[in-house]
Amino acid sequence: MSFLVTALIFGEYWGGMLTVSTAIILTQLVFLKLAKSARYMLSTMRGAIPLVAIVFLLSLLGVLESAASSGELIYKALASSIRFLAFLTSFNIFFLTTSPDEFGQLLLKLKIPYVYSFTFVAAVRLAPVIADEAQEIIDAQRSRGVEFERGSPFRRMRALVGLFVPLLINSLRRAYEMAEALEVKCFGASEKRTTYREMRATGRDILSAVMVIAALTLVLTARSLRLFSGLP
């Protein structure tokens, strides 16, 4: 699956705004099938269950005053949870099916200057490196007896300062080193940068695109006819 999914997600996202969340989750399952990662996706979603539960509880409290009956109350809370779930699955599909490289290429195809798409890819590329580094600092601080999970909020804040200051300094040094490395890799040397691996739309991409457009039209007409006005 490739960049068309991106377009798809944003399409779906509008659908979410139109409160047809359940339908969205179902259609997403179809796309997952296309992307051949349904099972993996479901396993990653398991971690989201507590979050959804919290959203449910919060909305339950939030609509407490305005709700007319307990039936409406639960209905509305359920609606927000499902909406939230639709939101989560959208993002999840996006990140599972679209590698940052591909997203970068999509941006290029949309004629967005390479510097921006590169920045995006580099940021994604850096995330695990910084995470490793944070872990190293945490371990180093722990071995000096700093506790991150215990103590008064004040003490915990202080422990976090001991994490963020070295992390910040390291990031500055890293930024310098990366800038040097970019220079010696001739970044920006040619006006016309080429791409070694180019993506092409496959049959499945086209199928997804058609489905997105169909779904979007459906949702938009439904909305203009006010068919779903009562649904979550």
Added chain:
Amino acid sequence: MSTAIEVSNLSFRYAGATQWALRNVTLSIEEGEFAVFTGATGCGKSTLFKCLIGLIPQMYPGEYLGRVVVKGLDPAQTPVSRMAQRVGMVFQNPDNQLFALTVENDVAFALENLGLERAEIERRITKAFRMMGIEDLRKRSPFELSGGQKQRVAIASILALEPEILILDEPTSSLDGATAKKLLEELGEISKREEITVLLSEHRLDLVVREATRLIVIEEGKILSDGDPREVVHHLLEDDYEKVELPKLPRLAWMMGLRRADKIPLTKEEFVETLLEVGK
């Protein structure tokens, strides 16, 4: 043989620093040499390398005196991206040099930046992968590689530029002795086969004395000793120099009283030979 690098009276002080990082360095490197730079930490090796490709003074402000000529170009005046097409530079930490999300794209990155045709990119990266022996890593993600593999990818991505001079700043600092030795030997091979001039910095002299055609010791920004590795090692032994890790065999021979400058053994074979000669 012609001269690849000519440094005359180079001094550099980083903006804001009180000490000079390089003091009056004069040095000339011939084409095809395998020059090893050594010296205690902070002595100025990285600073010197950055001057050779123009990162200093172009990216780092400071006081710059003297003159450098690399392949007929003045790195102080030539854009780094132009220098980089003739002088490849590999930094110490591979994590900050790998930008793409697959190894293959990473090695192609610099070539894409130059706007090369896809067929040419393919040819060059295939060659670079073969030279570094990492064909099987092509589709992998750089995150999941070991330190040694990352270092090889970083070197391949620079070799793909087909530089005439290759500079490596402490390429083995995160590798264990055996892995480091293997990498350095391969670099020696590549240098001979592809006729690439190699400059690298290394703390563990044991690992490089065999490959090196030239050994340069730097101390506090000045060149302390420069020449044929055997002579330089002899010189360091004579001075009882302790700021660099001297190779073991020459030191052993020295302690045994085998002190002739032309007989300082750098390899096991030479060591045995020296011993046998003494036995006679």
